[in-house]
Amino acid sequence: MIRRGLSPEARASLLGRFCTGGGAPAPSGSPARDFATLPNARELAEARRLGQRHNLSNPFFQPHDGVAGARTRIAGREMLNFASYNYLGLNGDPRVNLAAAEALALHGSSASASRMVSGERPVHAQLEAALARNYGAEEALVLVSGHATNVSVIGHLLGPDDLVVHDQLIHNSCAEGMRLSGARRVAFPHNDPEAAERALAGARARHKRALLLIEGHYSMDGTVPDLARFRDMARRHDAWLMVDEAHGLGCLGPTGRGVWEAQGVSPDAADIWMGTLSKTLASCGGFIAGSRALVDWLRHTLPGFVYSVGLPPPMAAAAECALRLMEEEPWRVERLQRNTRRFRAALQARGFDTGGSTGGSIVPVILGSSLRAVRLAEKMAAQGINVQPIAFPVVPEGQARLRFFLSSEHEESELDEAAEALGRAAREVAA
The missing domain is CATH 3.90.1150.10 (Aspartate Aminotransferase, domain 1)
Structure with a gap:
């Protein structure tokens, strides 16, 4: 069961599940254009009442x-x-604010278009280089949304002939990406490497490519995976390992570099590192770090990058400054x-x-x-x-x-x- 994140339907159920009875009768004869007939709309209204x-x-x-x-x-x-992801207190830090203000004065508030078309700014490359260094990767790529990063990358990377083996508590953004891809999905119990290996071994031969998908720090429980075991498993079965580090960067390891640093594992354990800029890095957006071949392919073909506006320059500057402060102030x-x-x-x-x-x-x-x-x-x-x-x-x-x-x-x-x-x-x- 994928259970991380609060959708509107989940918010409705959170309130509506507490009691029974009452509520409005089901709409009858509602025309197709009536928004009140959309899935979960009635439940949402009933929960509010x-x-x-x-x-x-x-x-x-x-x-x-x-x-x-x-x-x-x-x-x-x-x-x-206790309801903020401002883990290192860098959102609102005067130095981060100044970096954003200087980029705002120089480049304006928007990249205006896709970076491929007309939106590239030097601050994007500076941020991507810093993120790549953090993960010991050759390249990195930043996008305007962490959720959209997972949706677009997973949806684009895999197809109907492929396989995803994933932790059952994986984030909604990953679930949406898997759904978009059309790949076969096999969930394993949370943080259970033995079950993950059985699932991967049992299904791998019937699929063209395989992705093993985990998180570095699970936001619902504060748990972490055994990264080395998942790395070895992925390599035994000729699969890519992707790690969502949205809540790992800045929180795990002696200097906050993530789950790989916390566990003393080489960062090349993962083929694909994913993360967000909105938590520790006091900004907005998502990123992928990995090999030059992967990032170059994404840069030129990924729908969520090629057909989307580039990250606003002030947000890129804020994230780059926050990452530098994390490194300088362990x-x-x-x-x-x-x-x-x-x-x-x-x-x-x-x-x-x-x-x-x-x-x-x-x-x-x-x-x-x-x-x-x-x-x-x-x-x-x-x-x-x-x-x-x-x-x-x-x-x-x-x-x-x-x-x-x-x-x-x-x-x-x-x-x-x-x-x-x-x-x-x-x-x-x-x-």
Whole structure:
């Protein structure tokens, strides 16, 4: 089951699953042009009504009044924040802002067109060279969206004669790319190399090409794969290994270079490194790092690159500056990991189930009931702490949770405050 990310349907189910009965009758005789007849539209409307009836506030689309870091202002209210990917506190850093402002003054706010046609700017090449160095790769390519990067690359790389063997918790963007490709999909249980090998061995011979697809740091659970085992497996079965490092860069390894650094594995373990610019790198977009042959082929044929506008120059400059600061200031990575370990230990000491979190940057608190997860998020918000509930169908019922994203900017006293607040909230909300 692919369960990462909150689609509109998932948000509807999160609220609507909590209670039964009521709701509007199914539309009858609706014309084909009626948007209310679209898939899940009725469920979304019903969930909204049920949430209002049971006094459940909508935990999504919160209006932040400024930079969302370790602290934020939501609708004018100062809050301790655990719902941001600003892992190293570089979003809003004056040096990152200045880099973006200088690129804005020089190049304007947009690349205006596809880089192939008329949108190339030197700052793109500078960012791509820095990303390639981080992964020990020959080349890198940046695109305007992390989600679109996976959709376009996987959808373009594979076809109906090919095979994808993937972790069952892989991101929605990867799932959409696989669907677009038409390749055969085989999921294996989360972080289970033995099952992955059985799946790959059993199906590989019947397909032209094969892709083994995993993440470096899973955002729902804070878990990591055994990279060396997946590397060896891919090579035994003549498959490409692709690693989505959206939440690994900046969070794993002594200097934040990712899962390969954390596990002491050569970065050539993966044939394709994918990542985002919107988390640690304080920008927007996605990237691919790999061999020169791969990146050159993508640069000239990838629909999501060739037919899409180039990354805005200010965003490229911000990401390049943030990556350089990550390299120059490794204390940020050290402090992030120390904060995460401290917070995880504080929650465990209070009896909370933190799942398989490795202490990189993500700590789930598994609560079981979807209703309880939302109620606890409300209680936390009332105490000035912003944390998101994750419930069915994003996770199976019984695995609902609060998901805490840590930052190097959190103070130890704030972590202790949040752990104590969650303990109080849990005592007030029945299991």
